[in-house]
Amino acid sequence: MTQKITINLNGADVTAEVEPRLLLVHFIREVANLTGTHIGCDTTSCGACSVVLDGKAVKSCTLFAVQADGRRIMTVEGLVTGGQLHPIQEGFHEKHGLQCGFCTPGMMMTSYAFLQNHAHASEEEIRWAISGNLCRCTGYVNIVEAIKYADAKLHAPAAGGA
Amino acid sequence: MIPAEFQYATPPTIPEAIALLQAHQDAKILSGGQSLIPALKLRLATPPLLVDISRIAGLTTLSEAGGWLHIGALVREADLEESPLVRSRYPLLHDTSHVVADPLVRNLATIAGNLAHADPANDHPATMLAYRAEVVATGPSGARVIAVDSFFTGLFATALAHDEILTEVRVPAPMAGSGGAYLKLERKVGDFATAGVAAQLNLDAAGRVQQIGIGLTNVGPMAIRARRSEDVLRGQSPSDALIAQAAALAQEDCDPTADLRGSADYKRNMVRILTMRALHKALERARA
Amino acid sequence: MGVAHGMGHSVKRKEDARFLRGRGNYIDDIKLPGMLWLDIVRSPLAHAKIVNINKEKALATPGVAAVITGADLVPYKLEWMPTLMSDRQMVLPVDTVMYYAQEVAAVIATSRYAAADGVAAVEVDYEPLEPVLDPKKALLPDSPVIRFDREEKSNRIWHWEAGDRQGTDAAFKGSDVVVAEDIYIPRIHVASIETCGCVASWDPMEGHLTLYMTTQAPHAIRTVVALVTGHLGLHEHKIRVVSPDIGGGFGGKVPVYPGYVLAVAASVLTGKPVKWIEDRSENLQADSFARDYHIHAELAAQKDGKLNALRMGVVADHGAFDSAANPSKFPAGLFSICTGSYDIKTAFTEVDGVYTNKPPGGIAYRCSFRVTEAVHAVERMMDVLAQKLKMDPADLRALNFIRPEQFPYKSAFGWEYDSGNYQGALDKAKQIIGYDDLRKEQAEKRARGELMGIGLSTFTEIVGAGPSHTFDILGIKMFDSAEIRVHPTGRVIARFGTKSQGQGHETTYAQIIAQELGIPEEHIAVEEGDTDTAPYGLGTYASRSTPTAGAAGAMAARKIREKARKIAAHLLEANEADLEWETGKFFVKGVPSRSKTIQEIAFAAYTNHPQGMEAGLEAVDYYDPPNLTFPFGAYICVVDIDRGTGEVKIHRFVAVDDCGNIINPMIVDGQIHGGLTMGMAPALLEEIVYDENGVNLTGTFMDYLLPTAMETPKWELDKTTTPSPHHPFGAKGVGESATVGAPPAIANAVVDALSHLGVTNMDIPLTPQKVWAVLKEKGAAL
Numbered sequence A: 001m002t003q004k005i006t007i008n009l010n011g012a013d014v015t016a017e018v019e020p021r022l023l024l025v026h027f028i029r030e031v032a033n034l035t036g037t038h039i040g041c042d043t044t045s046c047g048a049c050s051v052v053l054d055g056k057a058v059k060s061c062t063l064f065a066v067q068a069d070g071r072r073i074m075t076v077e078g079l080v081t082g083g084q085l086h087p088i089q090e091g092f093h094e095k096h097g098l099q100c101g102f103c104t105p106g107m108m109m110t111s112y113a114f115l116q117n118h119a120h121a122s123e124e125e126i127r128w129a130i131s132g133n134l135c136r137c138t139g140y141v142n143i144v145e146a147i148k149y150a151d152a153k154l155h156a157p158a159a160g161g162a
Numbered sequence B: 001m002i003p004a005e006f007q008y009a010t011p012p013t014i015p016e017a018i019a020l021l022q023a024h025q026d027a028k029i030l031s032g033g034q035s036l037i038p039a040l041k042l043r044l045a046t047p048p049l050l051v052d053i054s055r056i057a058g059l060t061t062l063s064e065a066g067g068w069l070h071i072g073a074l075v076r077e078a079d080l081e082e083s084p085l086v087r088s089r090y091p092l093l094h095d096t097s098h099v100v101a102d103p104l105v106r107n108l109a110t111i112a113g114n115l116a117h118a119d120p121a122n123d124h125p126a127t128m129l130a131y132r133a134e135v136v137a138t139g140p141s142g143a144r145v146i147a148v149d150s151f152f153t154g155l156f157a158t159a160l161a162h163d164e165i166l167t168e169v170r171v172p173a174p175m176a177g178s179g180g181a182y183l184k185l186e187r188k189v190g191d192f193a194t195a196g197v198a199a200q201l202n203l204d205a206a207g208r209v210q211q212i213g214i215g216l217t218n219v220g221p222m223a224i225r226a227r228r229s230e231d232v233l234r235g236q237s238p239s240d241a242l243i244a245q246a247a248a249l250a251q252e253d254c255d256p257t258a259d260l261r262g263s264a265d266y267k268r269n270m271v272r273i274l275t276m277r278a279l280h281k282a283l284e285r286a287r288a
Numbered sequence C: 001m002g003v004a005h006g007m008g009h010s011v012k013r014k015e016d017a018r019f020l021r022g023r024g025n026y027i028d029d030i031k032l033p034g035m036l037w038l039d040i041v042r043s044p045l046a047h048a049k050i051v052n053i054n055k056e057k058a059l060a061t062p063g064v065a066a067v068i069t070g071a072d073l074v075p076y077k078l079e080w081m082p083t084l085m086s087d088r089q090m091v092l093p094v095d096t097v098m099y100y101a102q103e104v105a106a107v108i109a110t111s112r113y114a115a116a117d118g119v120a121a122v123e124v125d126y127e128p129l130e131p132v133l134d135p136k137k138a139l140l141p142d143s144p145v146i147r148f149d150r151e152e153k154s155n156r157i158w159h160w161e162a163g164d165r166q167g168t169d170a171a172f173k174g175s176d177v178v179v180a181e182d183i184y185i186p187r188i189h190v191a192s193i194e195t196c197g198c199v200a201s202w203d204p205m206e207g208h209l210t211l212y213m214t215t216q217a218p219h220a221i222r223t224v225v226a227l228v229t230g231h232l233g234l235h236e237h238k239i240r241v242v243s244p245d246i247g248g249g250f251g252g253k254v255p256v257y258p259g260y261v262l263a264v265a266a267s268v269l270t271g272k273p274v275k276w277i278e279d280r281s282e283n284l285q286a287d288s289f290a291r292d293y294h295i296h297a298e299l300a301a302q303k304d305g306k307l308n309a310l311r312m313g314v315v316a317d318h319g320a321f322d323s324a325a326n327p328s329k330f331p332a333g334l335f336s337i338c339t340g341s342y343d344i345k346t347a348f349t350e351v352d353g354v355y356t357n358k359p360p361g362g363i364a365y366r367c368s369f370r371v372t373e374a375v376h377a378v379e380r381m382m383d384v385l386a387q388k389l390k391m392d393p394a395d396l397r398a399l400n401f402i403r404p405e406q407f408p409y410k411s412a413f414g415w416e417y418d419s420g421n422y423q424g425a426l427d428k429a430k431q432i433i434g435y436d437d438l439r440k441e442q443a444e445k446r447a448r449g450e451l452m453g454i455g456l457s458t459f460t461e462i463v464g465a466g467p468s469h470t471f472d473i474l475g476i477k478m479f480d481s482a483e484i485r486v487h488p489t490g491r492v493i494a495r496f497g498t499k500s501q502g503q504g505h506e507t508t509y510a511q512i513i514a515q516e517l518g519i520p521e522e523h524i525a526v527e528e529g530d531t532d533t534a535p536y537g538l539g540t541y542a543s544r545s546t547p548t549a550g551a552a553g554a555m556a557a558r559k560i561r562e563k564a565r566k567i568a569a570h571l572l573e574a575n576e577a578d579l580e581w582e583t584g585k586f587f588v589k590g591v592p593s594r595s596k597t598i599q600e601i602a603f604a605a606y607t608n609h610p611q612g613m614e615a616g617l618e619a620v621d622y623y624d625p626p627n628l629t630f631p632f633g634a635y636i637c638v639v640d641i642d643r644g645t646g647e648v649k650i651h652r653f654v655a656v657d658d659c660g661n662i663i664n665p666m667i668v669d670g671q672i673h674g675g676l677t678m679g680m681a682p683a684l685l686e687e688i689v690y691d692e693n694g695v696n697l698t699g700t701f702m703d704y705l706l707p708t709a710m711e712t713p714k715w716e717l718d719k720t721t722t723p724s725p726h727h728p729f730g731a732k733g734v735g736e737s738a739t740v741g742a743p744p745a746i747a748n749a750v751v752d753a754l755s756h757l758g759v760t761n762m763d764i765p766l767t768p769q770k771v772w773a774v775l776k777e778k779g780a781a782l
């Protein structure tokens, strides 16, 4: 038995008939064909699947697509606006915050949501914020630097400040 | 890992949700989904119907009234963690929410679900025992209040009937001179507790312990209230020696089993260490 | 015109552009028309007879197209496959299951979900057999022999030794001091965040197979697939292996897993593309494991601390099939690097490889073939000896280091170390961390009853396999390759036999070529991973890319430069010998204005090349390194131990690395950060644990504990630079140094914190419960 749902994905509505058991991450990857959101585990542990749901970072492998019916989801594909990288993307590039790139979309979405509500975050706060996202390559040092870079850019005093 | 098939409903009101539960004996309530969905993916649970309560209005209260902090069924861990009210007046609750799972899970996981799931490894049960909290269960014949002391009935088992929804958690507002703390030993951030200890107390004008609650996480088939430890301190000026005695009793009164997190002996000792540390921290906060 | 940023520039990575936008192309992103899904039924028992497999319910499940069992593979002789170690491994068991989570049947269906439903519906009856789990007991004469298919009725796979047994025995007898410890280095798993998988696409019309797969070594895989399927008429020229973007490899994506073969078989069977993506539990329970080394280590020394001899005996648990990926002549990998950075005249080691009812072991965990085990043992033993002699471990090391003037240095096991300055690295690390002050702080803390430890690791790696006279895998020599084509407009495409899994080859290889040819790196496109286009190479693992393929890139570029010189001479009407090269151009000696840029030369190579010369500006190089390279480092770790809980907190960690000349410092630092974290992980957190029935208890990320940002300290890095004398640009390879060097530094710090209680050794991982148990035993627990 399928159900018709509509999810606003990066600003555009995607409508589909889905089984209730379809995980949101599979909806994003296989129904909407946005493959930037990844899968790294079965136990809600790794965060490779992190997306932003109505402004909050969540693990899309632990949510059914039907639960997101009528709601707004933002994925890594939604970060670029007007052809411009978002400061968090810039930060990951400038600070070498990615290696294999597999954790990166999830890491950036978690950071993105965090920086919506936090300015001038401390090293400890940043590490805490990404503690649900695993990276096997970078040792996190440069990910933290990347988030600091984006934080500074997003919350520069000239731009309106904290 | 892929869940088995199921039907899915989003009743807009509590009565409709209850009606669905009554009609389907094997149906399960879906709330934040952060315990249930992992179990479905592993096919540890294969309910034919999920009743998603997350679209029911009026369940997101988080406020103080009538001597209680009211926590609606859909209040998430992140809401507690970020609430200035909770941070300033309910440090034990704030401590607890802060160490449940990870930030992303906390954006979805509900406090009510954490209690209803009755996993001995969950952190809120011990905290609610220490607070002497109450839960409100709403069923076909209306709402009833259950003291948390009689809420947990066993491993993954509660006093809730199949057709009852936990609609609210109530935490007593703090009295003067209150302090509390939750200490959790975990193998890494985001892990379930090797052991956890919740302590809540208040001091009278003379500096004596007036009320006290101590709850223990993941050292038995369900969260444990360390009554003998509480008794040692109640009415006393809390000295290091008394605290050590209370901690030693908690070590005796817990009932852990060996697993990857440690031997039973290790866990018992951790209960002692954490009880000591939690009590010291709670006292520090009470005196501040 | 851009500028060429050659060696030593922190060029930002070219590959980032797609990853940052979610446009990476990983295996699970590949979707072909008509594609089916494969999912696998796995054994719940570690050792059992298969009594019956009932497919009926599975075949009746909506969407299920087929169920394949071992018996179904027998007519095609596909139930076994060869391993890279000249052993063989079951694709699917016909009648006996050899380990928990082993593949038992494959379900092919129209969707991921239907395939999972099919797996749940397959019914298998087993008759349990006694599992053999302890490798030491497996060697006893009365142990059941688990490999029924082998002629040799023993669980011993091989016995390997190196060094001088008698000489070492004699040196031990003649020494003042002998220390010995049993050191177990547990089974761990690389657990890259992307699991393994493939899409097999068989074209029945053309008799052609395209295999997209998560592999670090696409060319070698194609050869193996051809060997497995040749008898069915599928030959190497009809196989294309494509390794797309890889979400981390670390050694786990070198072996061939049964899932890959099953997907190929399923695609041939159905005539449709078939995708197989393992889930995390399959990955953690059934893919090849690392370590699992039971080491008995001994050092002999004089009273003053001067080392005389080293002896190590190892029992290596390889699981049910020897599917490691070591060079053929080295079943125990490069374990004989275990004399480390020290001038030890006499040494002996012997290793027994053993079968047990566990999944295959013996692959790498971000390290060059067994180097981590060797380094851990010798670095741990140096501390054990220092403790016995009541010497500072830094002083004991200083006394025994191979000195700079001794290079090239021939070790007791016959390795020729290319270059090193071990004392230089240690001095730098000590100075950065303030070693002497730390020792004072430690003494003060001890007096207050607090536990603080300082641990050193002054390790030597051995990477870049390897010279073809010694190194091969399945007979294929361990060279690597590069092919460079300079197009008429001066733009370049370069292809390599390796495969990046995050190391940034698209950037660093371009920098190597930029260095050699003076062409801006953004004008250079680097490609790897497609066997149809890239030259044959052995792949990326064991820190071999820069030492081998990187060198091939430099050599190919130099070939191009030589041809360019001829063209320039023609264009400038000058004598070749009168031309000088300066980044990006040739000019006539003494007349710098008479010059031709490489771009002008490239254009001429296609439009105005000298008569008698072949047109074009291309070169291929198959680089056979004359030797391995020996990167090294000095790490110092400071820990605090909570006497209440046994928790170990890394308070500081200084890593001074020396990997010779550096292509891209930013990327090297990134590699070291990652390597240190993957070194810390097994030191403190990670371990694969089996219960007494051989069931894996650590099959999810809930219990196999990868460090988060919270457990990971803020690493402090520095460098010394000792170029490799034999590498074309003096580089050594760095991807794994930190994984190798970090664990003993941490273990040494923890033991150091407890040494005054009489503790001499503790096995990793140093979990709170383990540390606490020692504290309790020694009466030091709170």
Ligand SMILES: Cc1cc2nc3c(=O)[nH]c(=O)nc-3n(C[C@H](O)[C@H](O)[C@H](O)COP(=O)(O)OP(=O)(O)OC[C@H]3O[C@@H](n4cnc5c(N)ncnc54)[C@H](O)[C@@H]3O)c2cc1C
Pocket (backbone or CB within 6 Å): A043, A044, A045, B028, B029, B030, B031, B032, B033, B034, B035, B036, B037, B038, B073, B099, B100, B101, B102, B105, B108, B109, B110, B111, B112, B113, B114, B115, B116, B117, B121, B122, B123, B124, B160, B164, B165, B166, B167, B190, B191, B192, B193
């Ligand atoms: C990776 C990970 C780590 C975690 N770590 C921790 C941890 O360290 N500590 C911890 O305490 N928890 C942890 N959790 C569990 C998490 O906090 C759960 O979300 C929580 O226990 C359940 O809340 P939920 O809203 O998600 O409930 P759901 O998953 O939706 O439901 C859980 C159960 O409770 C029932 N239920 C839910 N709400 C109600 C209700 N209002 N009335 C009646 N029944 C209801 C459901 O039917 C179901 O049986 C972790 C979870 C994950 C995925």
Ligand code: FES
Pocket (backbone or CB within 6 Å): A038, A039, A040, A041, A042, A043, A044, A045, A046, A047, A048, A049, A050, A059, A060, A061, A062
């Ligand atoms: S895939 Fe690992 S948390 Fe979602």
Ligand code: FES
Pocket (backbone or CB within 6 Å): A097, A098, A099, A100, A101, A102, A103, A104, A134, A135, A136, A137, A138, C193, C247, C248, C502
């Ligand atoms: S960059 Fe590879 S997992 Fe993070």
